[in-house]
Amino acid sequence: MTAPWDDWDHIIKLDPDKTLAGDDTFEDVCETGTDAIEIGGTLDMTREKMQSVIDACAKYDVALYQEPSNPAVVVDDEALDGYLVPVVLNAGDIAWMTGFHKEWVKMSDVDWDRTATEAYIVMNPDASVAELTDADCDQSAEDVAAYAEIAEQMYGQEIVYIEYSGTFGDPEVVEAAQKKLDETALFYGGGIHDYDSAHTMAKHADTIIVGDLVHDEGVEAVRETVEGAKDAKKAHAESA
Ligand SMILES: CC(C)=CCC/C(C)=C/CC/C(C)=C/CC/C(C)=C/COP(=O)(O)OP(=O)(O)O
Numbered sequence: 182m183t184a185p186w187d188d189w190d191h192i193i194k195l196d197p198d199k200t201l202a203g204d205d206t207f208e209d210v211c212e213t214g215t216d217a218i219e220i221g222g223t224l225d226m227t228r229e230k231m232q233s234v235i236d237a238c239a240k241y242d243v244a245l246y247q248e249p250s251n252p253a254v255v256v257d258d259e260a261l262d263g264y265l266v267p268v269v270l271n272a273g274d275i276a277w278m279t280g281f282h283k284e285w286v287k288m289s290d291v292d293w294d295r296t297a298t299e300a301y302i303v304m305n306p307d308a309s310v311a312e313l314t315d316a317d318c319d320q321s322a323e324d325v326a327a328y329a330e331i332a333e334q335m336y337g338q339e340i341v342y343i344e345y346s347g348t349f350g351d352p353e354v355v356e357a358a359q360k361k362l363d364e365t366a367l368f369y370g371g372g373i374h375d376y377d378s379a380h381t382m383a384k385h386a387d388t389i390i391v392g393d394l395v396h397d398e399g400v401e402a403v404r405e406t407v408e409g410a411k412d413a414k415k416a417h418a419e420s421a
């Protein structure tokens with residue numbers, strides 16, 4: 182079965198709680214060449230902030246997904262192509278694996294045709310997401326690879342997401358996880374800031390995610406990461 186993200190090399194994650202850099206507009210962000218925009222963040226999320234970013238991106242020709250950080254911020258909007266809902270495999274509290282999801286399903290009529298989950302492995306202990314979920318980030322490459330394997334083989338996850346949010350991770354960890362995955366897509370996010378860092382991670386991950394850079398440096402810098410990701414994929418396709 183094919184999924185939209187099978188064709189994605191690069192995603193921009195827009196945090197509705199942060200502003201764009203310099204004179205950048207949402208049009209500029211949508212036209213960087215990225216394959217998809219994912220709207221989400223850990224801290225201070227509200228439905229209103231989510232909605233305003235959806236409205237700002239809706240008219241451009243780029244896939245638009247919401248990544249809700251809790252059930253209260255999910256926005257029902259046809260402008261969205263779908264929802265990517267995190268589950269955190271190494272969370273300290275099972276609420277981040279199943280609890281919030283159970284509450285969400287109780288309180289709403291979930292559009293499962295437009296919803297997929299992302300099986301997160303959170304690796305940077307200093308990130309808000311690690312603190313919030315009380316994640317055990319002390320994981321070796323072998324551990325992360327094993328998490329990836331159970332995500333696919335036991336829990337049937339379509340996406341595994343290695344999350345180093347705020348810092349550039351270890352490419353060997355990403356490589357080890359990729360080796361254990363068969364059909365499941367591997368997302369990598371964290372600290373991608375230029376052509377080389379994008380190229381390095383895109384050699385191992387199926388899709389790389391760029392977050393802070395768009396808010397801190399802007400679209401010029403993001404465009405370089407799109408190029409890095411696309412070049413890595415091209416080189417891989419040519420060598421296959
Ligand atoms: C059941 C529903 C609808 C939602 C629950 C979803 C879950 C389990 C969320 C837990 C993990 C989480 C908060 C993911 C949000 C996306 C994310 C990791 C954003 C990046 O976070 P940071 O970079 O740490 O945060 P800031 O940039 O806001 O500091």
Ligand SMILES: O=P(O)(O)OC[C@@H](O)CO
Nearest residue numbers: 346347370371372392393
């Ligand atoms: O903000 P950065 O470090 O680019 O991380 C991207 C994304 O993985 C955050 O959820």
Ligand SMILES: [Mg+2]
Nearest residue numbers: 346347392393
């Ligand atoms: Mg962040």
